[in-house]
Amino acid sequence: MAGKNARWPYGSTAALREDVLRVLGVLKIATGEQIQCLTRPHLTDRHRHDPGRRTKPHRNAALDLALHQLTVSEGATREGRKLWGLTTAGLQAAAQVLDRPLSDMGSTARGAAAHGAAHAMAVNATVQALLQPQPDNAQAAQRREGDQAVLKAAPPGLGRLESIRTEVPLLITGSESAPGHGSPQADLVLRAPEHDLPVAFVQVDRGTVTPARLAQKANSYHAYFTRAGKHSTPWWRQHWHTPAGDPVLLYVFTAHSETAALDRARQTMALLHERDLPFPVLGTLLPRLQQRGPWGDAWWHAARGGNPRPLDEALSFAHDRP
Template sequence: MAGKRKTNPAGSTNSYRGDVLRVLGALKVATADQIQRIGAPHLSFRHADKEPPSKRKQTRTASHTGALSDMRKHGLSENGGSTGGGDSLRNLTPKGLEAASYELRRPAGEMGSTARGAGSSGASHPMSVNETVIALLRPKPNLARLADDPPHVQAAAQAAVDSPDGIGIIASFWTEVPLPATGTWNTPGKGGAQADLVLTAPQDGVPLLFIEVDNCHETPEELADKLEKYHRFFRRKVKDTDGRERPMWRTRWNAPDTWSGDSAHPPVLLVFNRLGERNPNLTVPKLSELTSHLWQGQRHKGYHLYDGRIPIIATGLKNLREHGPDGPVFLRFGRDRMQPLREAIGNPRRETAEAHAREEARTHQKAHQAKMRRAAEEQAAKKAAEREARRPVCTGCGTEFTDERWEAAQGQAKGWDTPKESHPHLCDGCKHAAVAAAHEANRQERPEPLPDWAKRKHRLRYARRPRCAECRATFTDERWQAVERTGWDALRPEARPTLCGDCDRRYVTDVRDAWSDEPPHGEQDQAVPEQKGDQHKGTSWFSRLRG
């Protein structure tokens, strides 16, 4: 602790010094009260019960005041006079701006000036600019830092957290930005403007917004002249790094090509703080009339086109502070109603009309697709019915062909090596049966190779294996060889060469049985018919032939 106080006598922490660098780096000049409200808004709730208000303000800004004191010791900040209310103004030194560039993650060359001497006349305009930033930011307290505070403090902080959000963070704002109509960014020429504020918060729906703050000291003509300079700057084109000409402002800031479908210039917000003698309620109508050629769009099917125009919006600092950017306190020139900031910047009527047109187009497309789908289904059903009418029927069993069998029968099977269909009029089952039958017939009709003994015969009675004339059984090799014997062989030829071995033996047996039971010739004629019938039942076919 002793070492820390030796380096930072006021006992400041890195967190509070970082708040100072970020706020002063963006705003250039501010009071400790404004730094605290932006960097540590939870302190406003922690010390809300202290009285009087001066004591409360001193207590909640003590941490940042100590940080400013330590930074002044290190040559990072300095006092820059005081406001009309007596608050000390603080600004950064060149060394402090360099340190702030790291906190804001900006190039050091884009940090701008130190704003030294801004407090010589009370800095009423810079203070109004800072209050505009706070009103747009609407900083939310960190509830984790109030975990040990009384319940009523936490409840008040929770209500602030639940209120509508602001736009951007402190690093989203740039102050005193030159808009050169001639010259360069670093050395702008004459005839250009200087924006009080530039807001870049694409994450919150505001990709680019130029802000002018008026303390009601300027006339409508002076404000119109400033807007003319804006228009001149927006139209200026320079060559980009790719050699193509682009609007100069696009070489520094990123923004979409269109806002709500309009190829318009970036919007300009006029914030009126009623410190001067001029009434903004009278200034705005006059200013709108003087600048109509800058903002007026072309009517088109229920909405306006704002291509090449500047969306100019006006609001009061009091209303902005009370309602924030989401409140209906913004009036866009050419419209007759107040809107939230994002709606005022955009073109809601065009968005609605185009959304309606897209919905109608989608509906029409869906209807057309449904119609085409129905037509395709009807055509497919018609083709399917016609195809079913042509579906062949098996000539064998009468069954309709399957799709696969039909394609195969028509020769539509894929593959160059697919064999030709052999039975195009049969279903798969009948085809398999027919193929099996044909195979069996071919197998039976195929000539059997001659045995070795037959090959040695010069002449054969049977050129192939014979079948029995009685039972149709094929001859065995022995029987075939036996019936092929001729009178020149060692064995005598077979007496019944048309019978197989079994039938030949049965024949011999039947003949023997028939002759052994033959009665004398006289008794045969006197036999009783019934006995003859019984006798025939027990005899063979050969004995029946004899009877």
């Protein structure tokens, strides 16, 4: 860590401050541990039993940024972990780090931690489960020999942090400045064309609404996907700059227990099957996604059922409709 100075009294480096801005620019609200895991995963195994030591560099970076009114403490999770968010100026700084237009950054997360930010933490856990953060070559070289086996055993991930946007309004009617009534909000959207996959819209379920209401949300996505744009091109395709391929709707189920999540998943997916939607709808359990990764046997298709499959197989299976 760099020496302390008057401008950055907590001793953070420019790279660590950039880590904080990158993560908060995508997730909007996060703990120091989540920031560390997504940007410097090689530290996780090195200090697995000492999370305070592992996350201190990024916590200091967040404190330094707070002195410049770029980050703000957003309270704590239900487990007591400190949460960080961005100010309006911080959102602008994060847009520069992520090389995104400010119009694509969404809003800050002020007030999101009033009750522990349980939903935001479930979304963040889903992001981590999809990405399965791996050290880059320089980071991997710093790992101890015993940790290399852990690295090799970890499931591969999907996309990069910059591939993701969270809390994305999907306009059925209206405009970016004035969304129409009933427009849904995707918990996260993932674009990973390098994997030859369609744009994925992700709904994270915490068990706070009925399966019927959760399944009903798919109708709003259908309205969004069929909104007409210019020259008879679907509006969503123009917005996400994707030339071909149907979008996919992913449901990630989590609850107070895996049994409860599985029960909700079965009910919801059965209701989705009855709707016979024209785009693929896949579902998984968050613990399963965390353990197996997106390319493991984690997904099943609402209209076809069967055993869980890797994401690419589930999508191929989905298009092979009976």
